[in-house]
Amino acid sequence: MDLDSRAKAILTANDRGGYTVPNGRVYPFQWNWDSAFVALGFDAFDRERAWTEVETLFKAQWDDGFLPHIVFWKDDPGYFPGPSVWATGHDPVTSGITQPPVAATVVRKLWESAHAAGQGDAFRARLEALFPKLLAWHRWFRDVRDPDKRGVVVAMHPWETGRDNSPEWDAPGEPIDVSNVGDYVRRDTSHLDAKMRPTKLEYDRYLALVQWGRARGWDHAEIARTNPFQVADVGMSMILLRANRDLLWLAEELGRDADAAEIDAIIATAEAGIDWLWDEDRHCWCSRDRLTGKHSGFVTSASFLSFYAGLHDPAKDAGMLTHFERIGARVPCLMPSLDPDDPGFQMIRYWRGPVWAVVNYMIGTGLTECGYDAQGERVRRNTAELMEKNGFYEAYSPIDGTGSGGDDFSWTAAIWLAWAR
Numbered sequence: 001m002d003l004d005s006r007a008k009a010i011l012t013a014n015d016r017g018g019y020t021v022p023n024g025r026v027y028p029f030q031w032n033w034d035s036a037f038v039a040l041g042f043d044a045f046d047r048e049r050a051w052t053e054v055e056t057l058f059k060a061q062w063d064d065g066f067l068p069h070i071v072f073w074k075d076d077p078g079y080f081p082g083p084s085v086w087a088t089g090h091d092p093v094t095s096g097i098t099q100p101p102v103a104a105t106v107v108r109k110l111w112e113s114a115h116a117a118g119q120g121d122a123f124r125a126r127l128e129a130l131f132p133k134l135l136a137w138h139r140w141f142r143d144v145r146d147p148d149k150r151g152v153v154v155a156m157h158p159w160e161t162g163r164d165n166s167p168e169w170d171a172p173g174e175p176i177d178v179s180n181v182g183d184y185v186r187r188d189t190s191h192l193d194a195k196m197r198p199t200k201l202e203y204d205r206y207l208a209l210v211q212w213g214r215a216r217g218w219d220h221a222e223i224a225r226t227n228p229f230q231v232a233d234v235g236m237s238m239i240l241l242r243a244n245r246d247l248l249w250l251a252e253e254l255g256r257d258a259d260a261a262e263i264d265a266i267i268a269t270a271e272a273g274i275d276w277l278w279d280e281d282r283h284c285w286c287s288r289d290r291l292t293g294k295h296s297g298f299v300t301s302a303s304f305l306s307f308y309a310g311l312h313d314p315a316k317d318a319g320m321l322t323h324f325e326r327i328g329a330r331v332p333c334l335m336p337s338l339d340p341d342d343p344g345f346q347m348i349r350y351w352r353g354p355v356w357a358v359v360n361y362m363i364g365t366g367l368t369e370c371g372y373d374a375q376g377e378r379v380r381r382n383t384a385e386l387m388e389k390n391g392f393y394e395a396y397s398p399i400d401g402t403g404s405g406g407d408d409f410s411w412t413a414a415i416w417l418a419w420a421r
């Protein structure tokens, strides 16, 4: 079977009727940013199904705009922690944390594609229905997750960042008390080699933070005030800035002037404040602990999302391009999730080395949009090569292309269809 057909077959097989699971065995629920990327993949062959993916996700939105990172439409014993551990009390049952807000950017793409195909009239009402939901989620970030008004996103859990075990969370995770976590049985390591997954200490921290939120009835304002882990995530912050630019474009498209002015102000706050995430010592964008003020100092794949965010600062761009060239000379396949020159680099351990197709898509798109065509094309080509050589894995070693994590992975297949091929 050719790669296009295999990618479509994966999305079709992982379709549970209105939503798509990332991987049937390892992740049997709907995940937030996975679904948004999956919609881009469906859009290559089934426009109707693409919109439904995003609409189903937003059916799980809470009244205050919060959009959960997992929606448990059906229970499944194959994943831990499941709905009874989160105990958010919402219908449908969801987790209590969010994930990187890529949805507005995806919806703009879906809309442009419908429009270009002469189907604007058929999809306009669906865009009008989604717009206020996207705006409500972005307002939630502004009001609940940016306490210092820097235009960044302060994550309350490593899982929110989508980069679970990035070393960026090691030092900020130290104050998390894991002494009362109790016994639990992980399911990830029964599906996958433990060498590819986070450690026991990391899982203890993940669980302690879930217990923290649950004990506060998932009151996000209270959690934001008291949580022992509060990190301004460079990935989410860049992604939200980009998403706000795309939401502004949609507001203008729909003639929603007051909303456009409001979004403009959100963007202005970010443009004025996001430099807080620039580490002048390491000369890179990176996450920063809100509680200690310390930069992580790590060059990760998320550091390269400044281009995607539409930031144009010649000195910082030059700094990031220098890292790009250095890393590009060290590994055959960009972009490793951690700098290969870092002593903690591990080529198949999740977010400490492996390449992720969705991050590459954002990095490559951003570089090309900013006029760095050769670099953008290198990222796209490397992404395609990994898939051509090894199929559609969750992630890949940047050294030898070995698949890491689950196979037949939805968002990887989607990125093939939407961009890499």
Ligand code: 9WN
Pocket: 022, 027, 031, 033, 034, 069, 159, 161, 162, 163, 164, 188
């Ligand atoms: C926790 C589904 C998700 C992705 C994340 C990725 C991984 C979950 C896990 O899988 O996280 O949310 O249990 O490891 O890190 O980015 O959305 O594919």
